[in-house]
Amino acid sequence: MKSNPSPAPPQTFRSQPLVLACLAFVLGIALTGIWFHHHQAVSESGRLSASTKKMLGQLESPVTIRYYSLLPAGSADETLQAFAGRVAQLLNAVQTAGGGKVQLTSFDAPASADAASADGIQAFNLDKGDACFLGLAIASGNNKEAFARLQPEWEPALEYDLARAIQRVAAVAAPAKPPPEVARPSPGTIATINRLIPDVNAVTAEQAGQIFHSEYLKQCGEVGAEAEARIKAAQQQLAGAQAGGSEADIQAARKNVLEVQLAQGEKLKDLAAQLQIQLAVFQRMKSGATNDAK
Numbered sequence: 597m598k599s600n601p602s603p604a605p606p607q608t609f610r611s612q613p614l615v616l617a618c619l620a621f622v623l624g625i626a627l628t629g630i631w632f633h634h635h636q637a638v639s640e641s642g643r644l645s646a647s648t649k650k651m652l653g654q655l656e657s658p659v660t661i662r663y664y665s666l667l668p669a670g671s672a673d674e675t676l677q678a679f680a681g682r683v684a685q686l687l688n689a690v691q692t693a694g695g696g697k698v699q700l701t702s703f704d705a706p707a708s709a710d711a712a713s714a715d716g717i718q719a720f721n722l723d724k725g726d727a728c729f730l731g732l733a734i735a736s737g738n739n740k741e742a743f744a745r746l747q748p749e750w751e752p753a754l755e756y757d758l759a760r761a762i763q764r765v766a767a768v769a770a771p772a773k774p775p776p777e778v779a780r781p782s783p784g785t786i787a788t789i790n791r792l793i794p795d796v797n798a799v800t801a802e803q804a805g806q807i808f809h810s811e812y813l814k815q816c817g818e819v820g821a822e823a824e825a826r827i828k829a830a831q832q833q834l835a836g837a838q839a840g841g842s843e844a845d846i847q848a849a850r851k852n853v854l855e856v857q858l859a860q861g862e863k864l865k866d867l868a869a870q871l872q873i874q875l876a877v878f879q880r881m882k883s884g885a886t887n888d889a890k
Contacts, residue, residue, distance in 0.1 A: 643689065644689050644690065645755065647759075648756075648759045649693045651759055651763055652690060652693040652695070652698065653693065653694075655694065655698070655762070655763075656766050657737060657766050658698070659734065659736045660698075660700075660736070661690070661691075661699070661700045661732060661733070661734050661762075662701050662703065662733040662735075663684065663687055663702045664708060664712040664715070664717050664730065664731050665683070665684065665702065666705070666706060666709060666727070666728060667704075667728050668706070668725060668726040668728065670725040671725040671727070672728050676728075679746075679751065682751070684702065686754065686755060687700050687702075709729060713729075715731075715733035716742040716861075716865075717732075717733065717742065717744055717745070718820050718823070718860070718864070720745060730746045730747075731743045731744050732758070732761075734765050737765075739767070741761045742861070743761075744857070744861045745857060745860075747827075749831070749834060777877075778876040778880065789878055792811060793807060796882045797882060799882075801875070801878070801882070804875060804878045805875055808875055812871045816864060816867060819867065823859075823860035826856045826859075827856055827857065827860075830853040833849045834846070834852070834853055837849040
């Protein structure tokens, strides 16, 4: 793990598997045209646009960014490695422009794989060797978003997407209310808990969290495998458009790649929400069982 110094007070990274969220990327045909006309935003040593600098200088609250760049040489090619380096340059520029309100922590050691998964970052290239992770987790207070998997095709849009995500999580908002599902859990939630933990009174909250987290990671793997196939198909479509298609075809193919990633991110977000609900309902069930025993 490599921590980049910042004027903000140092913070120790903690894995919080029960509080995850995935970024919903904002897409639009008109904005797509703007994004791809500013291709140099990331590639020119992390140079930021004036609008991004202005936004970073007006943040309402501190923001932390965790950058996962776990790219084993046998699984990630030089193109992806170079892209990851340019992303790091962009993030360093964002931290500098944040004037102390943006704290960046970078993770590149294999031991950070569990932390990456807990933050909603998607594993990929599993068919080539050790798992790769390339993504961001952005947080401010209780607000959290994630870029589950960064890809070179997103490079022209990355500064814009990152700026919007930072602005959203930094916005001051009322504390989130407990999900209604906790107060009145569905039969499906109860059935899942009973399947994973037949005797709630025999398991501690910490043990339950580990059980639910293991199930969550299993489901994330299934979602990731399905998404990998869809992403590869979308990338092939993009490669074909770049080889001989019109500018409209290329933009449509790029948009399709992003939409596939968005759909996968939404599924991970739903799984994360289920994880929170399961533990909260388990705690209520355990409390009730304890009271009955008394």
